[in-house]
Amino acid sequence: MGATGLRVERTEEFGPALATALAADGPVLIELVTGPEALKP
């Protein structure tokens, strides 16, 4: 579709991915790959 996609697998990767997304001038999708333990708090 032309959007930027980023993949995050560890907590510490999210901050840099978010910074990239917020600096972009178009839509950015960040996929958080979690296990089933992250279903809800």
Next chain:
Amino acid sequence: MSAHDIAPMTGAALMAATFAGWDCGPVFHVPGEGVLEVLDALAAAGLPLVSCRHEAGMAYMAQAAGQIRGRPGICLAGRAPGALNATLALHTAYTDAALRTLTDVQRRRRRTGRAPFPANDFAQAYAPMAKWVGPCTAAARLPELLSRAWATAMTGQRGPVVLAVSEDVWGQETTARPLPAPAIPQPQVSDREAAEIAALVAGAARPILIAGGTGWSAQGVEALAAFATATGLPVATSYRHRDLMPARHPCFVGELGIGADPALLRAVAEADLVIVAGMRLGEINTFGAAAFEGFRLLDAPEPAQTLVHIHPDATELNRVYRADLPICAVAESLFPPLLRALDGRALPDPSGWREPMRAAREAFTTGRTGSGPLDMREVCRTLRAALPTDAVLTVGAGAYAHWPQRYFPHERYGTQLGPKSGAMGYGLSAAIGVQAALPGRRVVAMAGDGCFLMHGEELATAVLHRLPVTVVVVNNSR
């Protein structure tokens, strides 16, 4: 000047001029036969157009844009098959008391009743989920019907309306002229009613105020916070309206609904006075808690607590729960007369009742660390720290939404959007709608993988219009 001196304009131009005069913001649409003439007219009138992939996403966008701006959002769908895609979003707007005007285009009326292709009986299809569905078959009646649509959407319990326009209306010439947006009645809490509430507050040992619903202004939300500061009363909000109170306010004790803190639900059940301001006493905020958490806040039809219910729609009062004091008024009109009525009265100190609730809120929103290599609590905290306080966070429905509900605090009003109906797929479309309506604003959508894929095609809309939304998809690999 007689009608003969006025140059005629087309129905399409008349609708466009009306929407431009009413500051309707972006118009969301799925382009196609039936709406092309009016799209040209809207563009000529200077209204921004957002071209969407699917009518459900389109209608969510219009609803979110309308809700964030406090006025009806507008969307246009052409003909029956596609227009019927908007029904889920219409239902969501109806259950959320959110504003939306949907204009559907019908084929020419003369074929009504002959199973025409591609048409539908919109009045029947939309009736259970819209405040009003009206047909428009003559351009000359557009000023009347658009005024009625706007007034119906904005009056009392806010909600969606549908105008089903016959296709031939766009080209019809008329000397009718656009009208200004209709004034909306704003019923106010009277001094007499405020004095009755003040007496109840003065006699209550365990009072709580629950704020919710739509129709709040920025000033009204400030008045709510100032009222809490002045009286010390604990304030909770309805489901997905926690942005009505600053999270850091010492009187804010949490958000009701699915995923609410059981300690808050217990406190509401134990209260002796519940003042409900603006919230519809529907299942999601009352029985909904029972279905998911094992609590029921209020007994139906007669609550154990003394119940004061303030709502702008008289039909919402005494609907399920008998109110000791039902007041038909705009919620935020409560605070000035109530503060006057309380002035000089000796009030019981509510801190011994409030502080345990506040402590429970603190524990609920900070405790319970995540597990696994990707900790969602830390994700929410990182997100909060990176975003300005006026950033808007949207969610759809799903278990993932519990994470921001607990760990993403809101300090400003108008920064939270989420469906109360359980409709999945809302978040991305809502974020696009808000970003189109408020170009400078930072907007983030959070979605589960299933929720995102319900209307993930709208990512193409964000690309097309270069809308810099950030979409965080929680893919739990299930």
